Structure formats: C-alpha cells, structure tokens
Amino acid sequence: MSEPFVDASDLLPPEPLQVALQAATALGPGECVRVRLPRLPYPLFGLLAERGYSYESVAVPRGEDCVYDVVITRGPGVSS
Numbered sequence: 706m707s708e709p710f711v712d713a714s715d716l717l718p719p720e721p722l723q724v725a726l727q728a729a730t731a732l733g734p735g736e737c738v739r740v741r742l743p744r745l746p747y748p749l750f751g752l753l754a755e756r757g758y759s760y761e762s763v764a765v766p767r768g769e770d771c772v773y774d775v776v777i778t779r780g781p782g783v784s785s
Contacts, residue, residue, distance in 0.1 A: 712741045714772040725749050725775065729758055732779035741765070742773045749775070757783040 713724040725740045726749070732738060742749075745762065753760050757780040764771045 708737045708739050708776060710739045710741070714741045714743045714767075716743070722746060722749050722752075725777065726752065729753060729756075729777045729779065732777070734779055734781055734783070737776055737778040739774055739776045742775060745773050746775060753777060 709728075711724060711728050713721040716724065721740075721742045725742065725746065728738045728740055745764075750760060750762075759778045759780060760775055762773050762775045765774050
C-alpha cells in the first residue's frame with residue numbers, strides 16, 4: 706500500500722511548509738505521508754526532527770527543474 710500524497714509544489718511560501726506540517730500532525734503512530742514541495746525544505750527538516758518525526762527526501766525532475774518529495778513518518782514518541 707502506498708502512502709497518502711499531498712502536492713504543495715505550486716504553492717507560495719510559507720504555504721508548502723504549513724501544508725507539510727499539517728499533513729504530519731494528522732498522522733497516526735507509524736503512519737507516513739509523501740509531500741511534494743517546490744524546493745528542498747531545510748526549515749521543515751529541523752521542525753520535524755524536533756517533534757520526533759523522521760523523513761526522507763528525493764529530487765523529482767519536472768521539466769528543466771525539479772521538485773522534492775518528502776516522506777514524513779510519525780515516530781512512536783510523537784504525542785497527539
């Protein structure tokens with residue numbers, strides 16, 4: 706089964722960060738979501754780590770540029 710997907714790649718800042726955090730907080734323990742973002746979200750990585758989420762990112766070609774898919778997983782210690 707694939708994880709839910711949220712495309713925030715066409716949104717303007719700070720909306721992609723807000724969408725990604727909202728998607729993360731909606732996860733149950735052990736669940737994950739894939740969020741597509743317009744740029745590599747370094748601020749998001751710090752916020753997720755502080756809150757106990759794990760993440761992986763990969764560049765996805767789009768035309769002559771690329772976007773980034775970030776898979777966010779809720780860790781067991783994250784409170785509701």
